[in-house]
Amino acid sequence: MKSHAEAPINRKPDISRKANKKNLWKRIWEHRIFYLFLLPGVIWFFIFSYIPMYGITIAFKDFNFAQGIFGSPWAGLKYFKQFFDYYQSGEIIRNTLIISLLKLIIGFPMPIILALMLNEIRFPKFKKTVQTISYLPHFISWVVVVTLMQRMFTPYGGPVNEIIAALGFDKVQILGNIKYFYQLIILSDIWKGVGWGAIIYLAGISGIDPQLYEAAKMDGANRFRQMWHVTLPSIRGIMVILFILACGGIMSVGYEQLLLLNTPSTASIGTVLDVYVIKAGLEQGRFSYAAAVGLFQGLVGMILIITANQISRKVNETSLW
Template identity: 45%
Template structure:
């Protein structure tokens, strides 16, 4: 049963690591990786001293922090709320409704956003206009770009993120709640002293995993929302790699940028894992 999963990671995760060699080469497709010239850290130096580096790092970091602060806690909160629902039919119905957006592609999500927030016939702007307020250019405004991105992530992934937490909550011994009720503990005290400690290790592990993809802001979503008016706050590492690597054919340079981003994720995972162990949690390894 483990073979399909192992093959997936070997073929799509480990074998492609061989391609990271071109970050240290002036890669020429006609010569291949074995015969292209080695240039050391030339592409990394070019990237670090490039005028766009500060902008890319700032934009990616801000979006990553926003997602971590505003999105990461919401599946936990929603799972705790669903766990308090006693009627099973009602609970299952809500779960189904909040899971559905996860299966909607980012193309559709961005299309829905355009329908709601465009200034020409958008539902939200029409409501603002009918109430006497000026229309807001949500889709091309630099001020609203990050809010739109984070809001889309919250709408699409919050429900799906509750699955692991609900599974952890299902394993809590009901006798603990019975004993707490006998001792006079209300719903909030049961939540604070029983439920949260029961899923604390799961929260820590998912937080560490989240840090591993901290700078992965979602290429497809950001790329679809980008335009010439919000590029100054919306251009991130993922879209930059696509532009210089695929559109401009600078394979070695774009690989160096991607490797730099991955190394930051590795450092964050190792650091967070060590911190978790210092606080008595098991961590990832």
């Protein structure tokens, strides 16, 4: 004999879950044409991004060409330990973080400022001209950019040093000078990417409801107040998303720029993980070692982007997922 009545089983959550799943597949079927447009992109990412991910196992193997990835013997964490035991590993990580943070702190707001300034221009032709000129450097190779910098800053007939000499000052060796290295890195990066980054913010600004500006005008807001209280809050979501993505790239500063601008005289502050991985893998043929360092970069970047996303979700309810 039972001492108490059994509690009834509540099956409503199971029913609602099944109903939601059924509705999801129903919606997918209804919009199947649009999903077919996504199919080529999904296949491309699967073939060229996900299948090659098996290659990261090289970081845990003594890789050689004769045996291949599958036949090479396992080495465990041998190459990770080698990197952290390397006497310059701390310096390389420090240089990477310093340059990345400088680019993030100084460079991240620049496309926002440019987009706001372009949005205030009331002459369409002039606005399009400025926008075109500002984003064209994005398509110029770093090889060309650094070559232009060498021609401009050389003390042997370069226009910058000629102007300095005309003003009565001594000519300065700017490139390869540790004193000006960070400034050249940050300014050239901003010049090359600011116009391209501003396009995203301009697209967001173009979607703002004009009635918001009309309401602000009725409340007596001038152009600056409209920008501060209408434009910026309206693109805050875009700013947060791009900042989260930028946080994920803190451990990667771009190897082309640093590879070309870094010299033996600036190696103490210019040697970063990206350049170190390229040199270890391609120049020295230490593929497993380079893969281990690259995997370390990726893991740190993943942790940073997940952390930034979680903080953003809690603070302002904006996140990637």
